[in-house]
Amino acid sequence: MELGSLREGLRFLALFLVGILLVIAGIWWFYSRPATPPVSDNNFSRADLGEAWPFTAEAGVLACEGSAGSGAVTFRTEGTVYAVNGVAAALAPARGWQTDLQPVVRSGVTGYATVAPVVERGLTLCRD
Structure with missing residues (x-):
């Protein structure tokens, strides 16, 4: 060779x-x-939504796990994390989140206050 x-x-x-x-x-x-998308969170209180504030707690941490304006919106107060939208509710069993909002949502004249403004605000936290 x-x-x-x-x-x-x-x-x-x-x-x-x-x-x-x-x-x-x-x-x-x-x-x-990491297997999960980044989580973005923000302190969130009654002052942020005024009369539209749906929770019995005065404040908590609003978070969104996802990206591009889509994801799991959660609200954490007093050590418990609550799934606020459908995406979060689907992930709740695996993540240990509560899906029953009734204990933390204040009751109103026409039933329970809506969490739609919370979901809307939470989705703004989802980033790429």
């Missing part, structure tokens, strides 16, 4: 191994990222 073809073979093998290492590094990076 001549020296030139041996060098060519070793060069090919070295490039092949570098390529394999890059693929492995890419796979490792992809699977080491």
